[in-house]
Amino acid sequence: MGGFIGSHLCEKLMSETPHKVLALDVYNDKIKHLLEPDSLPWAGRIQFHRLNIKHDSRLEGLIKMADLVINLAAICTPADYNTRPLDTIYSNFIDALPVVKYCSENNKRLIHFSTCEVYGKTIGSFLPKDSPLRQDPAYYVLKEDTSPCIFGSIEKQRWSYACAKQLIERLIYAEGAENGLEFTIVRPFNWIGPRMDFIPGIDGPSEGVPRVLACFSNNLLRREPLKLVDGGESQRTFIYIKDAIEAVLLMIENPDRANGHIFNVGNPNNEVTVRQLAEMMTKVYAKVSGETVLESPTVDVSSKEFYGEGYDDSDKRIPDMTIINKQLGWNPKTSLWDLLESTLTYQHRTYAEAIKKSIAKPSAS
Numbered sequence: 001m002g003g004f005i006g007s008h009l010c011e012k013l014m015s016e017t018p019h020k021v022l023a024l025d026v027y028n029d030k031i032k033h034l035l036e037p038d039s040l041p042w043a044g045r046i047q048f049h050r051l052n053i054k055h056d057s058r059l060e061g062l063i064k065m066a067d068l069v070i071n072l073a074a075i076c077t078p079a080d081y082n083t084r085p086l087d088t089i090y091s092n093f094i095d096a097l098p099v100v101k102y103c104s105e106n107n108k109r110l111i112h113f114s115t116c117e118v119y120g121k122t123i124g125s126f127l128p129k130d131s132p133l134r135q136d137p138a139y140y141v142l143k144e145d146t147s148p149c150i151f152g153s154i155e156k157q158r159w160s161y162a163c164a165k166q167l168i169e170r171l172i173y174a175e176g177a178e179n180g181l182e183f184t185i186v187r188p189f190n191w192i193g194p195r196m197d198f199i200p201g202i203d204g205p206s207e208g209v210p211r212v213l214a215c216f217s218n219n220l221l222r223r224e225p226l227k228l229v230d231g232g233e234s235q236r237t238f239i240y241i242k243d244a245i246e247a248v249l250l251m252i253e254n255p256d257r258a259n260g261h262i263f264n265v266g267n268p269n270n271e272v273t274v275r276q277l278a279e280m281m282t283k284v285y286a287k288v289s290g291e292t293v294l295e296s297p298t299v300d301v302s303s304k305e306f307y308g309e310g311y312d313d314s315d316k317r318i319p320d321m322t323i324i325n326k327q328l329g330w331n332p333k334t335s336l337w338d339l340l341e342s343t344l345t346y347q348h349r350t351y352a353e354a355i356k357k358s359i360a361k362p363s364a365s
């Protein structure tokens, strides 16, 4: 609950609902503003417990105290999937097991965060490059109940994350079928916004590689070209975190309509290639910062150079919205331009000064 999505969810639950939250994480930096000072209007409704779900005897007791458990804990940055595959598999499968088990044994409802990466590659990506079928949505739109999960070979360790997430989904589904666990599985499609990941060298390790929003923000803040991996041809649909949190709140408030379902949560209208994302972020950042655009705003880099051996990529990710629409009546609202404008305004306000100082005094930390 102390990460990017957890911080936005806690904020929403505190400001717009009467619910109480027991927030568990190894860090609380992103929710500190909700915990202090004691005079906050929701003081007493949110409690932070610093614990590692991997090995902490307090976990079962805390789950027993709750009506609903939301599991967000995971390693979820692609730079880790091929370089720390064991940690990735343990984090996304093994470490989630006690949470599922305690929910099942104690009859607690579970909302588990999976990923759109469980779909892997599209069927269309295996068609010849010039096949007209590539334009047919039947070959690329990702549907919860009919699309297959298509991963690369084992040496493409990128898929360690998707595979672990798929297996935990299957386990939760089986707990529902055999033991009556009440569950909802969320498959986020590139949720982005303020507080996502970290800016290397400022609030995270200098050599760390966060997800694309933070990578590109870091480049823009430092006036470096944005790095396009393997030509930036992969396609993504990005959704504003605040739109996505509305969907999670509907799941929390409507158990009868959410239990037993797997939901895609994304914005099919915000599709771009990574290259187009870089171009749009460059324009938006110039607008919100008042800075000029570099002569060469992007640079190409191979995936091997950027991520190392074993990287692979999802080609295209368009969520089908039929199920979430029917069950919860939810639709995303914010356009890519608007969500980048508010997010990059936040990035500039939060980091520009710190970056300037770190560039001026490289040895000071």
Ligand SMILES: NC(=O)c1ccc[n+]([C@@H]2O[C@H](COP(=O)([O-])OP(=O)(O)OC[C@H]3O[C@@H](n4cnc5c(N)ncnc54)[C@H](O)[C@@H]3O)[C@@H](O)[C@H]2O)c1
Pocket: 001, 002, 003, 004, 005, 006, 024, 025, 026, 027, 051, 052, 053, 054, 071, 072, 073, 074, 075, 076, 091, 095, 113, 114, 115, 116, 187, 188, 189, 190, 191, 192, 197
């Ligand atoms: N942001 C997205 O678009 C996106 C997309 C797909 C899936 N997800 C999934 O949503 C969840 C949350 O993602 P996020 O973007 O907020 O990432 P995040 O890294 O900001 O949040 C994850 C949080 O889990 C905590 N954590 C990890 N292991 C832990 C452990 N063993 N014990 C206690 N805490 C632990 C981390 O400290 C972190 O605060 C993850 O399961 C991720 O796989 C997110």
Ligand SMILES: O=C(O)[C@H]1O[C@H](OP(=O)(O)OP(=O)(O)OC[C@H]2O[C@@H](n3ccc(=O)[nH]c3=O)[C@H](O)[C@@H]2O)[C@H](O)[C@@H](O)[C@@H]1O
Pocket: 076, 077, 078, 114, 115, 116, 117, 188, 189, 190, 191, 210, 211, 212, 213, 215, 216, 227, 228, 229, 230, 232, 234, 236, 274, 313, 314
């Ligand atoms: O957010 C999601 O829905 C899921 O997808 C992400 O995976 P991915 O979209 O591949 O990760 P990003 O780091 O956001 O990268 C997006 C694309 O940009 C590219 N990229 C990334 C960083 C960069 O500097 N340059 C660049 O071209 C990547 O190669 C990839 O094609 C992560 O796996 C998870 O957070 C999550 O499960």
